[in-house]
Amino acid sequence: MHFVAMNSRAVNSNVGLNxxxxxxxxxxxxxxxxxxxxxxxxxxxxxxxxxxxxxxxxEGEVVSILGPxxxxxxxLLRCATLLETMDDGTLIYDGKxxxxxxxxRAVYASKQQLGEIKNTYGLVFQNFxxxxxxxxxxxxTDAPIHVQKRSRAEVEKKAEQLLKKVGLWEKKNAxxxxxxxxxxxxxxxxxxxAMEPKLLFFDEPTSAxxxxxxxxxxxxxxxxxxxxxxMVIVTHEIDFARxxxxxVVFMDGGLIVEQGRPEDVIDxxxxxxxxxxxxxxxxx
Amino acid sequence: xxxxxxxxxxxxxxxxxxxxxxxxxxxxxxxxxxxLERKQFIxxxxxSFPPYGYKDDNGEYVGFDLDLAQEVCARNGWELxxxxxxxxxxxxxxxxxxxxxxxxGFTINGREGKYxxxxxxxxxxxxxxxKADSQIETLSDxxxxxxxxxxxxxxxxxxxxxxxxxxxxxxxxSFQTLQQVSDYNSAFLNLESGSAxxxxxxxxxxxYEVTQRGSGFKVLSEEVSSEQYGIGxxxxxxxxxxxxxxxxxxxxxxxxxxxxxxLWGLSGSICLGREGTDTAYLQDAGETENSGSSLSGVIKxxxxxxxxxxxxxFLTILFSLPLGLLIMTIRRSKIWLLQWLARxxxxxxxxxPLMLQLLVxxxxxxxxxGLQVSAEFxxxxxxxxxxxxxxxxxxxxxxxxVEGIPRGQKEAAFILGYSNVQTFWKITxxxxxxxxxxxxxxxxxxxxxxxxxxxxxxxxxxxxxxxQTAAAQASIMPLFVAGLFYYVFNFIVALAMERVEKTISWKxx
Numbered sequence: 104m105h106f107v108a109m110n111s112r113a114v115n116s117n118v119g120l121n122x123x124x125x126x127x128x129x130x131x132x133x134x135x136x137x138x139x140x141x142x143x144x145x146x147x148x149x150x151x152x153x154x155x156x157x158x159x160x161x162e163g164e165v166v167s168i169l170g171p172x173x174x175x176x177x178x179l180l181r182c183a184t185l186l187e188t189m190d191d192g193t194l195i196y197d198g199k200x201x202x203x204x205x206x207x208r209a210v211y212a213s214k215q216q217l218g219e220i221k222n223t224y225g226l227v228f229q230n231f232x233x234x235x236x237x238x239x240x241x242x243x244t245d246a247p248i249h250v251q252k253r254s255r256a257e258v259e260k261k262a263e264q265l266l267k268k269v270g271l272w273e274k275k276n277a278x279x280x281x282x283x284x285x286x287x288x289x290x291x292x293x294x295x296x297a298m299e300p301k302l303l304f305f306d307e308p309t310s311a312x313x314x315x316x317x318x319x320x321x322x323x324x325x326x327x328x329x330x331x332x333x334m335v336i337v338t339h340e341i342d343f344a345r346x347x348x349x350x351v352v353f354m355d356g357g358l359i360v361e362q363g364r365p366e367d368v369i370d371x372x373x374x375x376x377x378x379x380x381x382x383x384x385x386x387x
Numbered sequence: 388x389x390x391x392x393x394x395x396x397x398x399x400x401x402x403x404x405x406x407x408x409x410x411x412x413x414x415x416x417x418x419x420x421x422x423l424e425r426k427q428f429i430x431x432x433x434x435s436f437p438p439y440g441y442k443d444d445n446g447e448y449v450g451f452d453l454d455l456a457q458e459v460c461a462r463n464g465w466e467l468x469x470x471x472x473x474x475x476x477x478x479x480x481x482x483x484x485x486x487x488x489x490x491x492g493f494t495i496n497g498r499e500g501k502y503x504x505x506x507x508x509x510x511x512x513x514x515x516x517x518k519a520d521s522q523i524e525t526l527s528d529x530x531x532x533x534x535x536x537x538x539x540x541x542x543x544x545x546x547x548x549x550x551x552x553x554x555x556x557x558x559x560x561s562f563q564t565l566q567q568v569s570d571y572n573s574a575f576l577n578l579e580s581g582s583a584x585x586x587x588x589x590x591x592x593x594x595y596e597v598t599q600r601g602s603g604f605k606v607l608s609e610e611v612s613s614e615q616y617g618i619g620x621x622x623x624x625x626x627x628x629x630x631x632x633x634x635x636x637x638x639x640x641x642x643x644x645x646x647x648x649x650l651w652g653l654s655g656s657i658c659l660g661r662e663g664t665d666t667a668y669l670q671d672a673g674e675t676e677n678s679g680s681s682l683s684g685v686i687k688x689x690x691x692x693x694x695x696x697x698x699x700x701f702l703t704i705l706f707s708l709p710l711g712l713l714i715m716t717i718r719r720s721k722i723w724l725l726q727w728l729a730r731x732x733x734x735x736x737x738x739x740p741l742m743l744q745l746l747v748x749x750x751x752x753x754x755x756x757g758l759q760v761s762a763e764f765x766x767x768x769x770x771x772x773x774x775x776x777x778x779x780x781x782x783x784x785x786x787x788x789v790e791g792i793p794r795g796q797k798e799a800a801f802i803l804g805y806s807n808v809q810t811f812w813k814i815t816x817x818x819x820x821x822x823x824x825x826x827x828x829x830x831x832x833x834x835x836x837x838x839x840x841x842x843x844x845x846x847x848x849x850x851x852x853x854x855q856t857a858a859a860q861a862s863i864m865p866l867f868v869a870g871l872f873y874y875v876f877n878f879i880v881a882l883a884m885e886r887v888e889k890t891i892s893w894k895x896x
Contacts, residue, residue: 228799232793245813280893
């Protein structure tokens with residue numbers, strides 16, 4: 104496991120806010136980003152996976168990260184969710200600094216601060232990672248009750264509402280092994296939403312599923328987008344990205360090569376690499 | 388429906404056991420060796436009783452008895468097989484025909500009628516010599532007298548040794564002094580000069596000395612201790628006994644016997660051909676009498692031992708499972724030193740025999756640290772030894788269980804904000820338990836059987852009792868009953884574990 108080691112050296116937690124105050128006249132900081140990533144670098148041994156990545160996610164935005172295998176998009180997501188420690192760069196969630204670049208190295212905030220920051224986002228895994236020994240209901244309610252210390256009654260009401268939304272309320276007493284892949288993924292989404300995050304990450308949410316089941320997940324994501332849920336989706340599927348997202352980021356070789364509205368990046372790519380990648384996918 | 392199935396399976400298991408037992412018992416009755424075609428002569432001995440039979444510095448089995456046996460075999464045209472045996476199992480060895488005789492400084496006294504005996508060939512009796520004109524006639528006359536023994540002799544041991552009888556200790560207390568001298572010559576000088584009243588010594592030496600020194604001395608007819616060695620054959624096996632005895636008698640006649648005795652420094656002790664050495668030899672019960680071991684008696688006795696076995700079992704489970712969890716955690720530690728300590732611990736516990744570990748735990752405190760251990764420590768040592776050993780196995784099973792859990796489980800717990808402690812107890816531990824039930828069941832079943840190893844520390848559990856009962860009754864039946872007890876116990880354990888497995892209704896995705 105290479106989760107972010109909770110660093111003892113706490114950094115100034117209000118960098119984002121300072122930026123906001125100091126540059127109040129600048130457009131960039133006027134609307135505070137929910138997630139701000141600056142100059143992230145990450146290597147595995149000799150292999151430089153993330154060369155220099157900067158991006159922002161505004162509240163209510165749905166961002167898809169596209170790119171070929173090995174482009175670094177999954178590593179970017181793992182760094183952003185603190186599953187991986189980045190080498191250098193700054194990471195700010197909703198004005199709270201998770202990591203800051205100091206002398207070319209990423210310095211992480213205190214354990215307590217990171218704990219608070221983790222409350223602002225959720226992650227839906229590619230292979231769901233539901234807890235097999237918990238029922239659907241307990242998968243959804245356990246962390247809100249025992250981590251966030253919310254009242255059981257409130258959490259259970261919320262779980263009911265979420266499970267109904269993803270169409271699995273009648274499966275609340277089932278164990279994950281009794282569910283199909285698509286059903287498991289919808290429970291995983293409900294589990295993440297039960298934590299009431301401001302931002303939800305999706306790591307290849309449909310690549311472990313059959314194409315016909317993907318439609319069900321897409322429906323759930325579209326509904327979330329309509330409810331102004333901020334989402335960052337790492338995906339292979341162009342179609343999926345086009346239908347759901349308001350912004351597309353195209354990555355290759357550890358760099359962001361192009362970003363913008365889906366109709367621009369996908370349908371009229373400027374970059375040669377993007378064009379080749381899209382062509383390859385279309386042929387399949 | 389399901390209940391029926393379990394019941395039926397239990398029934399099948401029971402029938403199988405009964406079949407096995409019946410089959411083995413009936414198979415045992417048919418054997419009968421013919422004495423006509425004897426080629427080998429298998430001598431059972433303890434291998435730790437010099438000079439009669441022991442292992443010498445070269446690792447060879449040697450001794451007076453084995454030399455005699457060799458000569459007997461040579462005269463009968465047999466091949467001698469020297470078979471070291473566990474002394475506790477000597478009767479089973481003999482009765483089953485695995486050995487032909489027990490020939491190992493085997494004391495006749497007290498065992499008359501239990502074996503078919505050769506004539507006594509060594510006499511270790513201790514007798515008292517006084518002057519021919521002494522008033523001393525019986526042992527009680529020695530009260531207030533000065534008695535001489537040789538330093539470091541059997542006679543001294545008979546009065547003050549660890550095995551001395553109460554009568555002899557009391558007798559020694561009645562003396563004015565029990566004086567030690569370095570050799571018999573000075574002993575006789577003391578006796579002659581009147582500075583001592585009596586000498587106590589081996590009967591063989593006494594008879595020799597008295598003969599040598601003329602009529603000035605006499606041997607009291609009452610013996611201090613009476614111990615004669617003979618060769619023990621299976622009760623009723625007169626034919627073989629006679630063959631051996633004939634050869635021995637011939638050896639006595641032509642001097643070979645005395646020669647061999649001289650070789651082992653036992654000239655003073657041999658008594659073959661002397662009068663009164665054939666009482667046990669002449670006392671022959673024709674047929675093997677069954678000591679009448681009742682099945683219900685055996686079951687009752689073993690059931691009591693079962694309590695001790697169960698106690699070992701449950702306490703070991705109680706301590707070794709949590710200890711295994713702790714060791715597993717240390718083994719998985721990121722701290723290099725801790726991880727290696729756990730590795731070494733597991734390596735030693737798995738790499739050495741449990742019986743050896745039990746011995747080290749029990750005797751270690753005394754031999755290593757010079758600590759005097761209390762009587763209850765025997766029990767604690769058994770539990771401690773078992774728990775330490777099984778914890779090592781459990782630790783590795785648990786580790787396999789934990790490492791088999793997909794990494795995504797921990798990642799999901801991390802993202803959901805669970806603390807490390809919460810992640811272990813809520814996510815990792817329950818999933819580990821599910822994965823380790825089959826291998827843990829294996830270990831638990833092995834533990835049931837391993838409780839019998841407690842006999843290494845002379846802790847009286849079922850197997851110890853079974854073995855003792857089998858030896859006392861010269862019957863293998865108690866061992867079968869013990870086997871049945873173990874089997875039934877394990878059958879219940881397996882059923883219980885199956886039940887546990889079923890109560891965990893979720894499945895790994």
